[in-house]
Amino acid sequence: MNVYLKNILRFCIIVLLQALILNKITLRWWSEPSGFPVFIPLIYPLFLLLLPFEMPVWGLLLSGFVLGTTIDAFSNTAGMHACATVLIAYLRTNVLSALLPRNLSEYTGMQPSIKNMGWMPFLVYSGFLIVLHHLLFFSIEMWNLSNVGMLLLKTTASTLTSMMFIIVYLLLFTRQDTSRI
Numbered sequence: 001m002n003v004y005l006k007n008i009l010r011f012c013i014i015v016l017l018q019a020l021i022l023n024k025i026t027l028r029w030w031s032e033p034s035g036f037p038v039f040i041p042l043i044y045p046l047f048l049l050l051l052p053f054e055m056p057v058w059g060l061l062l063s064g065f066v067l068g069t070t071i072d073a074f075s076n077t078a079g080m081h082a083c084a085t086v087l088i089a090y091l092r093t094n095v096l097s098a099l100l101p102r103n104l105s106e107y108t109g110m111q112p113s114i115k116n117m118g119w120m121p122f123l124v125y126s127g128f129l130i131v132l133h134h135l136l137f138f139s140i141e142m143w144n145l146s147n148v149g150m151l152l153l154k155t156t157a158s159t160l161t162s163m164m165f166i167i168v169y170l171l172l173f174t175r176q177d178t179s180r181i
Contacts, residue, residue, distance in 0.1 A: 014169075015047075015070055039161070043166050047067055052109070061086055061090060065085070065086055068084065096125065135151075
């Protein structure tokens with residue numbers, strides 16, 4: 001399948017999953033209504049994380065802006081998602097360069113995935129960028145740093161839940177290599 005068509009299809013699937021299903025799910029880590037505030041698992045940054053290695057930074061920034069603006073339109077959040085996705089789009093190349101043993105230009109025709117990177121490097125890569133995304137998003141949402149504990153709690157709980165959903169997504173929508181069996 002053409003890489004452009006594949007990424008457009010992935011964009012549509014992830015945006016629809018986020019907007020129509022995950023935005024409607026309200027999760028609490030405590031059973032008490034007055035306990036931890038409601039949060040929503042955010043898996044849409046996965047689209048940026050799975051773009052090809054050789055994608056230029058301007059393309060990543062544009063993709064991040066379009067993705068964030070689309071989620072903002074569905075969530076009525078006035079640019080908060082766009083700001084957070086543009087940040088991780090900007091940092092993505094540097095994080096990959098730090099984690100991978102070879103130069104990114106040597107990974108032509110490939111994209112970051114569990115199959116290409118292995119479980120641990122991919123989880124470190126995605127976990128780090130998801131934490132940064134959530135930290136910026138919740139900082140903007142709270143709009144003050146007077147309650148840093150609540151900010152860190154929301155970021156941690158949301159990151160853990162988002163990573164669980166991302167792993168499930170990858171297990172469901174990634175082709176498994178059956179030649180090893």
